[in-house]
Amino acid sequence: MRRWLADRWVMGVALLVLGYLTLPIMVVAGLSLNRPSSRLSYDFNEFTLDNWKQPCATADMCDAVVRSMQIGLIATAASTVLGTLMAFALVRHSFRGRSGLNGLIFLPMATPELVMGTSLLALFVAAGVPQGFWTIVIAHVMFCVSFVVVTVKARLAGMDRRLEEAAMDLYASEWQTFRRITLPLVLPGIVAAALLAFSLSFDDFIITNFNAGTTVTFPMYVWGASQRGIPPQVNVIGTAMFVIALLLVGASSLRGRRARRAALAMIATPAGKP
Amino acid sequence: MSALAHVPASAGKPAPPPVRRGRSRLLPYLLLLPGAAWLLVFFALPLVQLASASLYDPSGSLTTGYAMTWAFGNYPDALQAYWPQFSRSFLYSAIALVLALLMGYPLAYAIAQKAGRWKNLLLVAVVAPMFTSFLVRTLAWKTILSDNGALVGLLRDVHLLGPDGRLLATPIAVVLGLTYNFLPFLVLPLYASLERLDPRLLEAASDLYASPLRAFAKVTLPLSMPGLIAGTLLFFIPATGDYINAELLGTPNEYMIGNVIDSAFLVRLDYPQGAALSFLLMAAILAIVFVYLRKAGTEEVL
Numbered sequence: 001m002r003r004w005l006a007d008r009w010v011m012g013v014a015l016l017v018l019g020y021l022t023l024p025i026m027v028v029a030g031l032s033l034n035r036p037s038s039r040l041s042y043d044f045n046e047f048t049l050d051n052w053k054q055p056c057a058t059a060d061m062c063d064a065v066v067r068s069m070q071i072g073l074i075a076t077a078a079s080t081v082l083g084t085l086m087a088f089a090l091v092r093h094s095f096r097g098r099s100g101l102n103g104l105i106f107l108p109m110a111t112p113e114l115v116m117g118t119s120l121l122a123l124f125v126a127a128g129v130p131q132g133f134w135t136i137v138i139a140h141v142m143f144c145v146s147f148v149v150v151t152v153k154a155r156l157a158g159m160d161r162r163l164e165e166a167a168m169d170l171y172a173s174e175w176q177t178f179r180r181i182t183l184p185l186v187l188p189g190i191v192a193a194a195l196l197a198f199s200l201s202f203d204d205f206i207i208t209n210f211n212a213g214t215t216v217t218f219p220m221y222v223w224g225a226s227q228r229g230i231p232p233q234v235n236v237i238g239t240a241m242f243v244i245a246l247l248l249v250g251a252s253s254l255r256g257r258r259a260r261r262a263a264l265a266m267i268a269t270p271a272g273k274p
Numbered sequence: 275m276s277a278l279a280h281v282p283a284s285a286g287k288p289a290p291p292p293v294r295r296g297r298s299r300l301l302p303y304l305l306l307l308p309g310a311a312w313l314l315v316f317f318a319l320p321l322v323q324l325a326s327a328s329l330y331d332p333s334g335s336l337t338t339g340y341a342m343t344w345a346f347g348n349y350p351d352a353l354q355a356y357w358p359q360f361s362r363s364f365l366y367s368a369i370a371l372v373l374a375l376l377m378g379y380p381l382a383y384a385i386a387q388k389a390g391r392w393k394n395l396l397l398v399a400v401v402a403p404m405f406t407s408f409l410v411r412t413l414a415w416k417t418i419l420s421d422n423g424a425l426v427g428l429l430r431d432v433h434l435l436g437p438d439g440r441l442l443a444t445p446i447a448v449v450l451g452l453t454y455n456f457l458p459f460l461v462l463p464l465y466a467s468l469e470r471l472d473p474r475l476l477e478a479a480s481d482l483y484a485s486p487l488r489a490f491a492k493v494t495l496p497l498s499m500p501g502l503i504a505g506t507l508l509f510f511i512p513a514t515g516d517y518i519n520a521e522l523l524g525t526p527n528e529y530m531i532g533n534v535i536d537s538a539f540l541v542r543l544d545y546p547q548g549a550a551l552s553f554l555l556m557a558a559i560l561a562i563v564f565v566y567l568r569k570a571g572t573e574e575v576l
Binding site for chain 1: 301302303305306308309310312313314316317318319320321323324327336377378380381383384385388389394396398399400402403404405406407408409410411412413414415416417418420422423454457458507511512514515516517518521522532535536539540545548549552553555556559563
């Protein structure tokens, strides 16, 4: 018994902690099916499907969601391009000033959001730039770039250079090699980086709050509504986000498993047969 | 020490990049230019602007404009006015960090060493909270900790809380929220380190009559140091600068420095004070990180 306990206590603690981590999501899902007793009440009251049937009952909220998506898409596209180019330069080329550049890429990830948000606000005010949609985009590109660089760099560094050399040996031009070999191999890293950038942008509150002017994103809507009373549809959006992300993870892991199985099958089949 | 000797010290370092000839030497600079310029203009330059804003004449205002008077007095003034919130930020995030270590270490260890084929599923469960909105999740704690909720009811029944004791709007709620929100940032790097731990090292320790506790202190803990250091920093830095938990789960009595900075910039429009507090926060965090890295670094060498 003592041995069994000694073996299992770590797992037991781990499961308790996982419970602590997942409890709020279940509450969010539950609240999305709840009809609150009053606008300022956060307690469970009565089961209803109304929130899911009319997710846009409060039009402001849906406007904010759409705006967050627009900002997220633009910021993701820009930061993915900028970050991928930098990752290629860092892994594939030698140049002067590498350590300074590494510092410039690392620092935004280690600086409190509060400091980045307020300093950007100070810059925009000093330069007389009115704050709104585009200052949010600028801010989001800034803090997403570093995460893109790190993610793509990891993929590039783990890549087998011999595949490209083989293509070049077979008389592929540099462009063909890039298009047919390099890009497909790096693509999963770029996609992962883009997904990360979008989720960072969509969920950002602190930096956005200092640079939004009167523009309202989804997190800013929730912040404002928390003082006036939260419409239960906020939990519908929260649950939907969670389910979509979970489906994306599931799909990518299924694809990975299928690719692994195909690779195994290829190794297992005797040489000469497809 | 002998165990550490087998860990390649340069595991994280990439091989030196091959030099490309023929192609223009300018290519890397062209690839770097847009991203680096973006970071210089929208990350580095704003920090300079923040530093100078913190030295503006405090008697100016947004409408009349600020004069640059090198008013270093803004720093002691701001610190004196908001010392409780400033110190509270570090106190709360330190307590949350200790709680997170107590929860996160067993979790990371279990996933890395004990989970077997459930490993990936458990990892997804750790990251899952981050799939949905930070603010919505934090608001969910309002429901969990509510005065009418099951948790408070239970704690009142077992007399851990008085008959009208509450959790919401107390320091406990804020610390619990901080712990919850940043725990995954601690667990993931820790997991990455523990995953590489060879279980045979622990068997060897036990063969040599080390107690489990001793094996942990002499083998597991030192080998997980890189992840532990990265994880504590990834937890501590955002937790100290956070003010969402204090606002949503606490009251003004639990306000952290972020709440003050938010109101300085967006409500009171006292830019010099807000900038001075922001800079103080960054300086204090950097100082702590620096001392911590030096300490942890020397331990690693031993």
